Amino acid sequence: MNIDPFPKPFSCKEKPSIQYPCSWTYKVIGLNENALRQAIKTVTGDRNLLITRSHTSSGGKYCSLNVELVVEDDETRLKFYQHLKNHAAVKVVM
Template identity: 45%
Template sequence: MEKIPMQNNSCKPKIDYPCVWQYTVIGMDRQAVRAAVLEHVGDVEISLSDSMVSSGGRYISMKLELTVYSDYQRLRLYEVLAGHPDIKVVL
Protein backbone atom coordinates (compact mmCIF):
# COMPACT_ATOMS: atom_id res chain seq x y z
CA MET A 1 0.00 0.00 0.00
CA GLU A 2 1.56 3.29 -1.13
CA LYS A 3 1.05 6.44 0.95
CA ILE A 4 0.01 9.58 -0.91
CA PRO A 5 1.02 12.94 0.67
CA MET A 6 -1.87 15.25 1.52
CA GLN A 7 -1.75 19.06 1.71
CA ASN A 8 -1.58 19.08 5.51
CA ASN A 9 1.50 16.79 5.49
CA SER A 10 -0.48 13.72 6.54
CA CYS A 11 -0.56 10.66 4.32
CA LYS A 12 -3.54 8.84 2.92
CA PRO A 13 -2.92 5.20 1.96
CA LYS A 14 -3.42 4.26 -1.68
CA ILE A 15 -5.76 1.27 -1.64
CA ASP A 16 -5.96 -1.00 -4.67
CA TYR A 17 -9.56 -2.10 -5.24
CA PRO A 18 -11.11 -4.58 -5.08
CA CYS A 19 -9.64 -5.67 -1.76
CA VAL A 20 -10.67 -7.52 1.37
CA TRP A 21 -11.49 -5.04 4.13
CA GLN A 22 -12.11 -5.65 7.82
CA TYR A 23 -14.24 -3.65 10.22
CA THR A 24 -14.57 -4.15 13.97
CA VAL A 25 -18.18 -3.54 14.96
CA ILE A 26 -18.98 -2.88 18.63
CA GLY A 27 -22.38 -2.95 20.28
CA MET A 28 -24.24 -4.16 23.34
CA ASP A 29 -26.21 -7.09 21.90
CA ARG A 30 -24.62 -9.67 19.61
CA GLN A 31 -27.83 -10.55 17.75
CA ALA A 32 -28.73 -6.88 17.21
CA VAL A 33 -25.24 -6.13 15.86
CA ARG A 34 -25.43 -9.16 13.55
CA ALA A 35 -28.88 -8.09 12.29
CA ALA A 36 -27.67 -4.51 11.68
CA VAL A 37 -24.68 -5.71 9.67
CA LEU A 38 -26.77 -8.11 7.57
CA GLU A 39 -29.34 -5.36 6.96
CA HIS A 40 -26.72 -3.11 5.36
CA VAL A 41 -24.31 -5.38 3.50
CA GLY A 42 -26.90 -6.77 1.08
CA ASP A 43 -26.30 -10.02 -0.75
CA VAL A 44 -22.51 -9.96 -0.69
CA GLU A 45 -20.39 -12.72 0.80
CA ILE A 46 -19.10 -11.73 4.23
CA SER A 47 -17.36 -13.20 7.23
CA LEU A 48 -18.86 -12.05 10.53
CA SER A 49 -17.26 -13.55 13.61
CA ASP A 50 -17.33 -13.01 17.34
CA SER A 51 -14.33 -11.14 18.61
CA MET A 52 -14.24 -9.82 22.18
CA VAL A 53 -16.44 -9.09 25.19
CA SER A 54 -15.61 -6.12 27.40
CA SER A 55 -14.27 -6.85 30.87
CA GLY A 56 -17.59 -5.82 32.41
CA GLY A 57 -19.55 -7.85 29.86
CA ARG A 58 -21.50 -4.85 28.65
CA TYR A 59 -20.07 -4.55 25.13
CA ILE A 60 -19.27 -7.10 22.43
CA SER A 61 -17.23 -6.75 19.28
CA MET A 62 -17.47 -8.61 16.01
CA LYS A 63 -15.10 -8.77 13.04
CA LEU A 64 -16.73 -8.07 9.67
CA GLU A 65 -14.70 -8.97 6.60
CA LEU A 66 -15.80 -8.48 3.00
CA THR A 67 -14.54 -7.47 -0.41
CA VAL A 68 -14.95 -3.77 -1.16
CA TYR A 69 -14.76 -2.42 -4.69
CA SER A 70 -14.28 1.31 -4.16
CA ASP A 71 -13.38 3.99 -1.66
CA TYR A 72 -16.99 5.15 -1.77
CA GLN A 73 -18.33 1.68 -0.89
CA ARG A 74 -15.81 1.22 1.94
CA LEU A 75 -16.51 4.61 3.52
CA ARG A 76 -20.27 4.50 2.96
CA LEU A 77 -20.59 1.13 4.69
CA TYR A 78 -18.59 2.56 7.61
CA GLU A 79 -20.95 5.57 7.81
CA VAL A 80 -24.12 3.48 7.62
CA LEU A 81 -22.97 1.01 10.26
CA ALA A 82 -21.66 3.75 12.56
CA GLY A 83 -25.03 5.51 12.33
CA HIS A 84 -27.08 2.44 13.24
CA PRO A 85 -28.66 2.66 16.72
CA ASP A 86 -27.59 -0.88 17.70
CA ILE A 87 -23.95 -0.21 16.84
CA LYS A 88 -21.88 1.92 19.21
CA VAL A 89 -18.53 2.05 17.36
CA VAL A 90 -17.08 0.93 14.03
CA LEU A 91 -13.32 0.66 13.61
Protein backbone atom coordinates in the same frame (compact mmCIF):
# COMPACT_ATOMS: atom_id res chain seq x y z
CA MET B 1 6.55 30.80 18.43
CA ASN B 2 2.97 30.03 17.43
CA ILE B 3 1.57 27.01 19.28
CA ASP B 4 -1.94 25.82 18.54
CA PRO B 5 -3.86 25.75 21.87
CA PHE B 6 -6.21 23.13 20.38
CA PRO B 7 -4.03 20.50 18.73
CA LYS B 8 -5.70 18.47 16.05
CA PRO B 9 -6.01 14.70 16.47
CA PHE B 10 -3.41 12.53 14.81
CA SER B 11 -4.11 12.06 11.12
CA CYS B 12 -2.31 10.82 8.07
CA LYS B 13 -0.91 13.56 5.90
CA GLU B 14 -1.27 11.38 2.85
CA LYS B 15 -4.23 9.29 1.83
CA PRO B 16 -3.33 5.60 2.16
CA SER B 17 -2.86 3.73 -1.09
CA ILE B 18 -5.40 0.92 -1.23
CA GLN B 19 -5.55 -1.47 -4.15
CA TYR B 20 -9.17 -2.25 -5.01
CA PRO B 21 -10.97 -4.56 -4.98
CA CYS B 22 -9.69 -5.78 -1.64
CA SER B 23 -10.75 -7.61 1.48
CA TRP B 24 -11.64 -5.13 4.24
CA THR B 25 -12.37 -5.77 7.91
CA TYR B 26 -14.53 -3.58 10.13
CA LYS B 27 -14.67 -4.05 13.90
CA VAL B 28 -18.21 -3.35 15.07
CA ILE B 29 -18.93 -2.79 18.77
CA GLY B 30 -22.30 -2.75 20.51
CA LEU B 31 -24.37 -4.01 23.41
CA ASN B 32 -26.06 -7.02 21.83
CA GLU B 33 -24.43 -9.54 19.47
CA ASN B 34 -27.68 -10.50 17.73
CA ALA B 35 -28.57 -6.84 17.15
CA LEU B 36 -25.08 -6.24 15.75
CA ARG B 37 -25.38 -9.19 13.38
CA GLN B 38 -28.76 -7.90 12.17
CA ALA B 39 -27.32 -4.38 11.70
CA ILE B 40 -24.46 -5.80 9.64
CA LYS B 41 -26.86 -7.76 7.42
CA THR B 42 -29.08 -4.70 7.00
CA VAL B 43 -26.14 -2.55 5.89
CA THR B 44 -24.34 -5.09 3.69
CA GLY B 45 -27.39 -6.79 2.16
CA ASP B 46 -26.72 -10.12 0.49
CA ARG B 47 -22.98 -9.59 0.09
CA ASN B 48 -20.66 -12.49 0.77
CA LEU B 49 -19.01 -11.74 4.13
CA LEU B 50 -17.50 -13.35 7.19
CA ILE B 51 -18.63 -12.31 10.68
CA THR B 52 -16.53 -13.51 13.61
CA ARG B 53 -16.63 -12.76 17.31
CA SER B 54 -13.81 -10.53 18.37
CA HIS B 55 -14.17 -9.72 22.05
CA THR B 56 -16.59 -9.30 24.95
CA SER B 57 -15.86 -6.75 27.66
CA SER B 58 -14.88 -8.08 31.09
CA GLY B 59 -18.24 -7.02 32.51
CA GLY B 60 -20.08 -8.54 29.58
CA LYS B 61 -21.75 -5.26 28.62
CA TYR B 62 -20.10 -4.77 25.21
CA CYS B 63 -19.24 -7.19 22.45
CA SER B 64 -17.37 -6.73 19.22
CA LEU B 65 -17.55 -8.52 15.90
CA ASN B 66 -15.17 -8.52 12.96
CA VAL B 67 -16.84 -8.15 9.58
CA GLU B 68 -14.72 -9.13 6.58
CA LEU B 69 -15.91 -8.48 3.04
CA VAL B 70 -14.62 -7.42 -0.36
CA VAL B 71 -14.99 -3.74 -1.24
CA GLU B 72 -14.69 -2.58 -4.81
CA ASP B 73 -13.69 1.04 -4.23
CA ASP B 74 -13.18 3.83 -1.72
CA GLU B 75 -16.78 4.97 -2.00
CA THR B 76 -18.18 1.54 -1.10
CA ARG B 77 -15.74 1.12 1.81
CA LEU B 78 -16.69 4.50 3.29
CA LYS B 79 -20.41 3.98 2.64
CA PHE B 80 -20.43 0.76 4.68
CA TYR B 81 -18.48 2.49 7.46
CA GLN B 82 -20.97 5.40 7.62
CA HIS B 83 -24.06 3.18 7.52
CA LEU B 84 -22.69 0.92 10.25
CA LYS B 85 -21.68 3.92 12.36
CA ASN B 86 -25.16 5.44 12.04
CA HIS B 87 -27.05 2.24 12.93
CA ALA B 88 -28.80 2.35 16.33
CA ALA B 89 -27.38 -1.04 17.45
CA VAL B 90 -23.79 0.03 16.79
CA LYS B 91 -21.77 2.03 19.33
CA VAL B 92 -18.39 2.11 17.54
CA VAL B 93 -16.97 1.07 14.15
CA MET B 94 -13.26 0.75 13.49
